[in-house]
Amino acid sequence: MAIAERNASSAIQLLTVGLSKEQLTGLAQAFEYCKATHIPMDINLLGSGAIASATEAGSNVKPDLIVVGDPPNQLSLDEIAQTVRMTWPGVTIFSVTRKRSIYFRKRLVKNGFNDAFLYPLEAGALRRAIYVALNKLTGGVVKAYRAVRVADLRVGSTLPCKLAIYLPVNDKYVHFMNGDVEFTAAHVDKLKAHRIQTVYVEIDELASFYAYALTGAKQRDSAAKMSMSERRHRFEDAAREVLGGLFRAEIKLQLEDGQKIVDELFSIIKTYLLDFPSYELPQLILGAMGQPADSYTHPVNVATYGALFAMALEIGNPVDVAMAGLLHDLGEVDVAEEVVLKPVETRNEEETVLYQKHVQATLDLLQEHKLTLTGPVVKAIYQHHEEPEGGGYPTGTIKAGLSKEAQLLTIADRFDYATRWVPGQPVLFADELLDKFRKDMLERKSHMPADPELVKKILGLFPKGGT
Amino acid sequence: MFDKSTRVLVVDDMATMRKLVMKVCADLGFTDVQEAADGEKAWSIINNDPKPIGLVISDWNMPHLTGLDLLKRVRADKRYAGTPFLLVTAEAESSQVTDAVKAGVDNYIVKPFTAATLTEKLEAIHKKRGGAAAA
Numbered sequence A: 001m002a003i004a005e006r007n008a009s010s011a012i013q014l015l016t017v018g019l020s021k022e023q024l025t026g027l028a029q030a031f032e033y034c035k036a037t038h039i040p041m042d043i044n045l046l047g048s049g050a051i052a053s054a055t056e057a058g059s060n061v062k063p064d065l066i067v068v069g070d071p072p073n074q075l076s077l078d079e080i081a082q083t084v085r086m087t088w089p090g091v092t093i094f095s096v097t098r099k100r101s102i103y104f105r106k107r108l109v110k111n112g113f114n115d116a117f118l119y120p121l122e123a124g125a126l127r128r129a130i131y132v133a134l135n136k137l138t139g140g141v142v143k144a145y146r147a148v149r150v151a152d153l154r155v156g157s158t159l160p161c162k163l164a165i166y167l168p169v170n171d172k173y174v175h176f177m178n179g180d181v182e183f184t185a186a187h188v189d190k191l192k193a194h195r196i197q198t199v200y201v202e203i204d205e206l207a208s209f210y211a212y213a214l215t216g217a218k219q220r221d222s223a224a225k226m227s228m229s230e231r232r233h234r235f236e237d238a239a240r241e242v243l244g245g246l247f248r249a250e251i252k253l254q255l256e257d258g259q260k261i262v263d264e265l266f267s268i269i270k271t272y273l274l275d276f277p278s279y280e281l282p283q284l285i286l287g288a289m290g291q292p293a294d295s296y297t298h299p300v301n302v303a304t305y306g307a308l309f310a311m312a313l314e315i316g317n318p319v320d321v322a323m324a325g326l327l328h329d330l331g332e333v334d335v336a337e338e339v340v341l342k343p344v345e346t347r348n349e350e351e352t353v354l355y356q357k358h359v360q361a362t363l364d365l366l367q368e369h370k371l372t373l374t375g376p377v378v379k380a381i382y383q384h385h386e387e388p389e390g391g392g393y394p395t396g397t398i399k400a401g402l403s404k405e406a407q408l409l410t411i412a413d414r415f416d417y418a419t420r421w422v423p424g425q426p427v428l429f430a431d432e433l434l435d436k437f438r439k440d441m442l443e444r445k446s447h448m449p450a451d452p453e454l455v456k457k458i459l460g461l462f463p464k465g466g467t
Numbered sequence B: 001m002f003d004k005s006t007r008v009l010v011v012d013d014m015a016t017m018r019k020l021v022m023k024v025c026a027d028l029g030f031t032d033v034q035e036a037a038d039g040e041k042a043w044s045i046i047n048n049d050p051k052p053i054g055l056v057i058s059d060w061n062m063p064h065l066t067g068l069d070l071l072k073r074v075r076a077d078k079r080y081a082g083t084p085f086l087l088v089t090a091e092a093e094s095s096q097v098t099d100a101v102k103a104g105v106d107n108y109i110v111k112p113f114t115a116a117t118l119t120e121k122l123e124a125i126h127k128k129r130g131g132a133a134a135a
Helices: A021-026 A043-047 A050-054 A077-087 A105-110 A123-137 A185-193 A203-220 A228-243 A255-274 A278-288 A297-313 A318-327 A330-334 A337-341 A349-356 A358-368 A375-383 A404-419 A430-442 A452-459 B015-027 B039-048 B067-076 B091-103 B115-128
Strands: A012-017 A034-039 A065-068 A092-097 A115-118 A145-149 A163-167 A172-177 A198-202 B007-011 B032-036 B055-059 B085-089 B107-110
Touching: A065 A077, A065 A123, A077 A092, A077 A105, A077 B015, A092 A123, A105 A115, A115 A123, A123 A203, A145 A163, A145 A203, A145 A228, A198 A203, A203 A228, A228 A255, A228 A278, A228 A297, A228 A318, A255 A297, A255 A318, A278 A297, A297 A318, A297 A404, A297 A452, A318 A375, A318 A404, A330 A358, A337 A349, A349 A358, A358 A375, A375 A404, A404 A430, A404 A452, A430 A452, B007 B015, B007 B039, B015 B032, B015 B055, B015 B115, B032 B039, B039 B055, B039 B067, B055 B067, B067 B085, B067 B091, B085 B091, B085 B115, B107 B115
Parallel strands: A012 A034, A012 A065, A065 A092, A092 A115, B007 B032, B007 B055, B055 B085, B085 B107
Antiparallel strands: A145 A198, A163 A172, A163 A198
16 A cells, blocks of 8 residues: 555554664664554564554554564574564564574575564665665655666766765755756766765666666677676675575585585676676776675675776786685674774774684685685685785785785775775765775885785776776 | 364464464364473373364474474374374474474474465365364
8 A cells, every 4th residue: 555545644664673772773764754663572472462562552553564673592583583474474574683693594584584684784785675665665655776877877868767866964865867858968067066976766767777777888888788787786686695695604504505605606706797898897996986885885895896906907816806805704793793893993902803813714604604615715815914014914924925816805805995985974086085095005104005016006097087 | 174173282382483373273263272382291281181182283393392203202102193283394494394294294384374374284184184183
């Protein structure tokens, strides 16, 4: 039933079960469209049908959307999934857990959740999923968006869909231009003037945008198979599908399962990362820069940057760098979240030691899952925090002992950290982001995080001005 | 379909799931639904209750005595060997269903399930048994 058909008293009923205050705050904007009912994690309340006693209004409500938080220790998320699904068979139900040790997305979906999210890593994906759900529930009144590449827009062409822009300070999407209107140089100037490098398309218009963008890509290269935006989306979605199943170490995979995962990752890399016309190379890098850290953005970005650097410089194996990029930080699941989220310069000695263990933890996790990776991939993951002068970890290996793939992975990792958008920080142009990266890598007072000559070669890939 | 006066025993270590399944049974018209929190308690009810249990709906994964082991115990005792038995399995256990079939389960159902699915499974059991409850 669309929201227009609802009367004033029948707003979207969002039921949250057992979410923390921080999680509720983080999702507050999505809740603006909903009448939110919050109940503590007492799963017996759900099963007994005593929900009425837990609602604000004191009357029985049928939820439209349910978000379930972390279970108490005596309950399993599987059982909660089954209970909530059996209580509300047709409702959209999401799981949001902070406990990486119990997060196994495929299993939770099989047990009844529509989707499952690891918080805060997947806060962005959760927010998008809630908006998509609200979009369906309200018949399109609530909009759900996805970011698309400005590089996919062609001056002089007629856009088939509306465009929106995101205002980070207000945390809001605002209308930019209508569909079926010519995209002009004036629009480009307006975007540049406001330092906007990403525009947004409504989810239900995405297919028409992909078709439009592919037409443009084919005009430049008749062999193009998909636009940059579509390729990026599919890469992110595919990476999430595969990587989301790797956090739970208790799952004992067989050798063939591990091989299957590696094959899937290889196929994803080959299809979405390496199969593109050569002229797109700088655009692919520039297009990923300046975005907020979101969901699997970091491993996807590092894989993208690393592979593209390898291809552009003809150094190392791009596939190995990409594979290492996707997997290099998996071991962070074993590090306390508050340590992972802390900027490196603010960690104390104990926290630094704890964080540094993620390298070996990553390799241990990959071994547990029987992922049969090549030697260069394993070496790149192991060495991605090493430094040419021996000041890195875990072993302090100097440049002569570092593989090319490892060095590219190191640079790609730092490139993403230097060029991502951080909430609260000003939005920067590409040339400013590249300058930030240059200073981070070449103008340190102490140790060099990577080979300066390699860094300079990478900076040389970009046209002057970074455009 | 089973006679609605059939005594049903719902076995699950999770109270909420027990209540949910009992509610589904009540919605299907069953008027005499008992519960047990694990296999051992279920066996005690089967053994000691004056009115025979006419249908067991049991979870698989439980402490003390699993659903599969309860099934084996029921099938091994001549007094109760013919009791209709439905195992409730989670997705992760569905690959073990062959063990349950070998042990003599009448049918299984994967949770989460709806009342309609449970009805189908019970009707299948009832039909397979020639339309008469064993108890």
